[in-house]
């Protein structure tokens with residue numbers, strides 16, 4: 018089944034992973050900027066990273082017929098350093114007109130500190146100012162509920178925010194209802210240990226229905242898999258769900274959300 022991977026970090030994956038994704042039906046990828054597993058020491062490091070995301074990765078993906086897009090930001094973990102954050106925020110606008118940049122992300126909170134919140138608010142302001150879509154990272158494990166609630170409240174307190182243009186990612190059983198109820202899009206991340214499994218994702222779809230929900234792998238440098246979406250497709254089929262329903266979640270929903278950016282297109286195929 019064709020699918021769109023809304024959240025993956027291909028900079029830390031191999032070319033074989035692109036190959037496996039293409040073989041399993043992946044037609045497009047969106048890659049948020051993230052924490053590389055170690056702290057970058059300067060704003061110049063981010064410039065290099067943004068160049069890798071906007072110039073190098075689209076070409077690597079294209080070799081496998083996969084359309085590639087990215088989101089830019091300074092990630093929540095590094096957002097704790099306010100001086101670095103301001104320097105990086107100042108550099109982001111020059112990349113926003115690039116044809117493969119869809120918006121600002123993945124922004125949010127990690128340890129839910131005052132500094133992180135300030136950096137988050139500045140990213141949101143930047144997105145509004147440049148009319149960008151927003152992709153949100155929510156904290157892991159014990160910080161998940163509190164962090165998601167603060168993110169939702171912060172976004173809703175700004176009248177300029179249209180929840181339809183924001184996807185709140187890494188939702189779990191105790192946060193998905195809050196995201197959907199307030200009108201946001203939400204993502205369920207299929208990631209071993211710290212996030213959801215294909216089985217838990219299928220349970221959530223059965224409880225909440227398919228509207229405004231996407232699934233993704235968030236595959237990166239940690240234990241994770243770039244073909245988590247095909248595993249979710251298998252689990253949904255095993256439970257007897259129709260291909261129409263599954264296709265809505267893994268293909269049509271991402272198109273509906275991402276097409277709010279005029280830049281988003283699927284690969285051209287001759288039919």
Ligand SMILES: [Zn+2]
Pocket residue numbers: 024026049051123235
């Ligand atoms: Zn991520």
